[in-house]
Amino acid sequence: MMKNSTPSDRTNSKPWSILIAGMKAATVALSLAAGVVGLASSAQAHGERNQEPFLRMRTLHWYDLKWSASKLKVNDELVVTGRVRAFEDWPNNLPHPMSVFLSTAGPGSVMAKKESYVNEMPVLQSFGMVNGREYEFKLVLQARYPGRYHIHPSLLVNGAGPLAGPGSWVEVSGSVDDFVYPLKTLTGETIPNLATYGMGTVLAWQGLWGFIALAWMLWWLRRPLLMPRHLALLRGREDLLITKADKVVAGVIAVGTIALVYGGAHWAEKKYPMTLPLQGGRAVVDPLPEAARSVDVKVVRAVYDVPGRSMRMTLELKNNSDNVLTVGEFTTANLRFVNKANSAAMAAVPADYPSDIVPRSGLVVEGDKPLAPGETARVTLDATDAIWELERLSALITDPDNRFGGLLFLYDDKGTRHISPVYGAIVPHFTDANSHF
Amino acid sequence: MSMSSTTAGGAAAEDPVIAAAGLTPAGAKVSRNFDWVIVLIALFLVTGAFHLHYMLLAGDWDFWVDWKDRQFWPTVAPAAAICFPAAVQYFLWTFFRVPFGATLCIVALMLGEWINRVLGFHLWARFPYALIWPSLLIPSALFLDAVLLLTRNWLLTAIFGAWGFGLLFYPSNWVMLAAYHLPVEHMGQTTSVADMVGYTFPRSATPEYLRFIERGTLRTFGGHSSAVSAFFSAFLCMVIYIGWWFMGWAFSKMIWVANPLASYMGLKNSQQS
Numbered sequence: 001m002m003k004n005s006t007p008s009d010r011t012n013s014k015p016w017s018i019l020i021a022g023m024k025a026a027t028v029a030l031s032l033a034a035g036v037v038g039l040a041s042s043a044q045a046h047g048e049r050n051q052e053p054f055l056r057m058r059t060l061h062w063y064d065l066k067w068s069a070s071k072l073k074v075n076d077e078l079v080v081t082g083r084v085r086a087f088e089d090w091p092n093n094l095p096h097p098m099s100v101f102l103s104t105a106g107p108g109s110v111m112a113k114k115e116s117y118v119n120e121m122p123v124l125q126s127f128g129m130v131n132g133r134e135y136e137f138k139l140v141l142q143a144r145y146p147g148r149y150h151i152h153p154s155l156l157v158n159g160a161g162p163l164a165g166p167g168s169w170v171e172v173s174g175s176v177d178d179f180v181y182p183l184k185t186l187t188g189e190t191i192p193n194l195a196t197y198g199m200g201t202v203l204a205w206q207g208l209w210g211f212i213a214l215a216w217m218l219w220w221l222r223r224p225l226l227m228p229r230h231l232a233l234l235r236g237r238e239d240l241l242i243t244k245a246d247k248v249v250a251g252v253i254a255v256g257t258i259a260l261v262y263g264g265a266h267w268a269e270k271k272y273p274m275t276l277p278l279q280g281g282r283a284v285v286d287p288l289p290e291a292a293r294s295v296d297v298k299v300v301r302a303v304y305d306v307p308g309r310s311m312r313m314t315l316e317l318k319n320n321s322d323n324v325l326t327v328g329e330f331t332t333a334n335l336r337f338v339n340k341a342n343s344a345a346m347a348a349v350p351a352d353y354p355s356d357i358v359p360r361s362g363l364v365v366e367g368d369k370p371l372a373p374g375e376t377a378r379v380t381l382d383a384t385d386a387i388w389e390l391e392r393l394s395a396l397i398t399d400p401d402n403r404f405g406g407l408l409f410l411y412d413d414k415g416t417r418h419i420s421p422v423y424g425a426i427v428p429h430f431t432d433a434n435s436h437f
Numbered sequence: 438m439s440m441s442s443t444t445a446g447g448a449a450a451e452d453p454v455i456a457a458a459g460l461t462p463a464g465a466k467v468s469r470n471f472d473w474v475i476v477l478i479a480l481f482l483v484t485g486a487f488h489l490h491y492m493l494l495a496g497d498w499d500f501w502v503d504w505k506d507r508q509f510w511p512t513v514a515p516a517a518a519i520c521f522p523a524a525v526q527y528f529l530w531t532f533f534r535v536p537f538g539a540t541l542c543i544v545a546l547m548l549g550e551w552i553n554r555v556l557g558f559h560l561w562a563r564f565p566y567a568l569i570w571p572s573l574l575i576p577s578a579l580f581l582d583a584v585l586l587l588t589r590n591w592l593l594t595a596i597f598g599a600w601g602f603g604l605l606f607y608p609s610n611w612v613m614l615a616a617y618h619l620p621v622e623h624m625g626q627t628t629s630v631a632d633m634v635g636y637t638f639p640r641s642a643t644p645e646y647l648r649f650i651e652r653g654t655l656r657t658f659g660g661h662s663s664a665v666s667a668f669f670s671a672f673l674c675m676v677i678y679i680g681w682w683f684m685g686w687a688f689s690k691m692i693w694v695a696n697p698l699a700s701y702m703g704l705k706n707s708q709q710s
Binding site: 108109111115126144158162184187189197199209214227228231247253260265268276278 | 616
C-alpha cells in the first residue's frame with residue numbers, strides 16, 4: 001500500500017501524523033528546556049543555599065560587608081571588606097576552625113585574588129581562628145572573565161568545608177583575552193601574565209616528548225601487529241619479531257631519553273639557578289581585641305513555625321553596660337532581620353547592600369522598650385519571612401542537632417552597636433506556633 | 438617491511454612475519470584491519486580507565502602547579518602511573534612481543550589529561566593553564582619500554598626499567614616546573630610563582646590547607662628532598678611494577694566457566710562449557 005502512496009499521503013497517514021506531532025512536541029519541549037537551562041546558567045550562583053542550616057547559622061557570622069563596585073571591566077579591582085565571627089556555639093559535629101583559608105566563592109576562577117588580609121595581616125596561607133572572636137578581612141579581587149557573578153567572601157574551614165559569607169551580584173564587561181596579571185620575581189624576571197606564564201616551555205617540552213612517543217609507537221604499528229605476531233610467536237619465530245634494528249632503536253631511546261631528560265634539567269638549572277620550594281607554612285593572625293559583653297542573652301524559648309515560616313524567640317536580656325540599649329537586628333545565616341522601628345539599625349544597612357538577604361518584614365520586637373543599664377528583661381523577637389523557605393533554612397527542623405544561632409545587634413542612644421551572640425535549642429512547630437508561647 | 442607490503446594483500450606474503458604466521462594474503466589483510474580496530478579501541482579504553490585510576494591516586498598532585506612539591510608529588514605520581522604500563526606490558530610482550538605497552542598507556546593517559554584540563558578545568562571552571570598543566574610521564578614510559586625490549590626479562594625490567602621510570606620523573610618535569618619555583622615577594626612575604634598561581638586563581642573547594650606538600654622531616658635532609666623522594670619513588674615503582682605485571686598475567690588468563698543456565702537455554706550437558 002505504501003509503495004503506491006505519495007509523500008503527502010504518507011504525511012497524512014495516522015502513524016506519520018503521530019510521528020510529526022511527536023517531533024513538534026519534542027522540539028517545543030527541547031526549546032523550553034533550553035530556555036530553562038539558559039535562565040539557570042545566567043544565574044551563575046553556586047549552591048550556597050544547599051548548605052545545611054547548622055553550617056550557616058552556627059559556624060561563621062559575617063557582617064559589615066561592603067563591595068566596592070557592582071560593575072567592572074576586565075582587570076578592574078573589586079574590594080570586599082567586612083567582619084566575621086567564629087561562633088561560640090560551634091556545632092559539635094564539626095572540627096573547630098583551627099585551620100582556615102580566606103578566599104572567594106564564585107562560579108570558577110572568574111575573579112583573580114590579588115590580595116587578602118585578616119586583621120591587616122596578609123594571609124597568603126591558612127591561619128587559625130578562635131571561637132567567640134571577631135576578625136576583620138579585606139579581599140582585593142581583579143575581574144578576569146566577563147559575566148554576571150554572585151561573589152561571596154568565603155572561609156574554608158578544615159574539616160567543615162567552604163563557609164560562604166553574603167554574596168553580591170557583580171557584572172564584568174570586556175574580554176578575557178585582555179586579562180593580565182604582571183609580576184616581577186625577586187631574581188629580576190618579569191612575568192607579563194601569571195595566567196599564561198611558563199606555558200610556552202610546557203607545550204614545547206610535552207609536544208617534543210609526545211612526538212617521540214608517537215614515533216616509537218609508529219615504529220611498531222607500521223608492521224603487522226597482533227595476530228601475525230602471535231602466530232609467529234607460537235611457531236617459535238621470535239627472531240623475526242624483534243630485529244637488530246629494533247634493538248638499536250630501543251638502545252637509542254633508552255640512552256637518548258636519559259640524555260635529553262638530564263640535558264633539559266641541566267638547562268633549567270642554568271636558566272633558573274635560584275629557586276624556592278613550595279611554601280607550606282601557616283599565617284598567624286590574632287583576633288581583634290575582645291569587646292566587653294554589653295548584654296548577656298539567655299534563650300528562654302525558641303520556636304520555628306513551619307507553616308508560618310517564622311522564627312520566634314523569647315530572650316532574657318541583661319544589660320551590663322552604662323547605656324540604654326534597644327534591639328536593632330538579628331543576623332543569622334547571612335540574613336539580616338532588621339528592626340524597622342530602630343533608626344540606628346536601619347541606618348546600618350547601606351543602600352547598596354544586597355536586598356535579597358535583608359528580609360522585607362524585618363524583625364518585630366514585642367514590647368520594644370529600651371533596656372536600662374543593669375536591667376534584666378524578657379523580649380520576644382519575631383523573624384517572619386518566606387526567606388526561611390527560599391534560603392532552605394527551614395530545613396533546620398531536620399538537623400541532627402536542633403539548635404539555632406545568630407548575633408543580636410543592640411544600639412545605644414548614640415547609635416553605637418553592641419553585639420551579643422544568641423544560641424540555644426529550637427523547637428519546630430507544625431501547627432500554630434503562637435499557641436506554644 | 439613497508440606499510441604497503443602489509444596492507445596490500447598481494448604483497449603481504451613477502452613480510453617474513455606474515456609468512457611465519459602462515460597467513461594468506463586475505464588473512465593478512467583482515468588481520469591488519471583487526472590491528473587498527475584493536476589499537477583504536479585500546480587507546481580509548483586505556484585512556485578512560487587509566488585516567489580514572491591516575492586521577493584517583495595522584496589527582497591533586499597532578500592537577501595543580503602548587504601541589505607539585507619535592508616530596509609527595511615525585512613519590513606518588515610515578516608510583517600511581519606505573520600500574521597500567523606494567524600490566525599492559527605483560528599482555529603485549531608475552532603474547533605479541535610488542536614492546537610499547539608503557540608508552541601506549543602513558544600517551545593515552547596524557548591524552549585524557551589534556552582533554553580533561555582543556556574542557557573541564559579551563560573552559561568549564563576557568564582555571565588558567567599555568568595552574569593546571571599535567572605532569573610529564575612519557576620519558577619514564579619510553580625508558581621502561583626500551584629496557585623491556587633490551588633485556589627481554591620482566592624481572593630485569595622491574596629492577597632497571599621501573600627504577601628509571603621513578604628516577605626520570607622529577608628531572609623530566611623540572612624543565613617545565615623550574616620557572617614556577619622562582620621566588621616572588623607578595624604582600625611583604627616570600628613565596629614561589631607556583632604558590633602565587635594557586636593563590637591568585639581561587640579554587641572554591643580546594644583550599645591551601647588541603648595541600649599535601651613539603652610535610653615531615655624530609656625537607657631537612659640536606660636540602661635535597663627531591664633526590665631522596667626520587668629514589669624512594671624508584672623503589673616503590675619496582676615493587677608496584679612486579680605486582681602489576683602479575684595483575685596483567687591474572688587478567689590475561691582465559692577461564693572457561695560452566696553455564697549454569699544451560700538447561701534453561703535448551704543446551705545439552707555436552708554443550709554447557
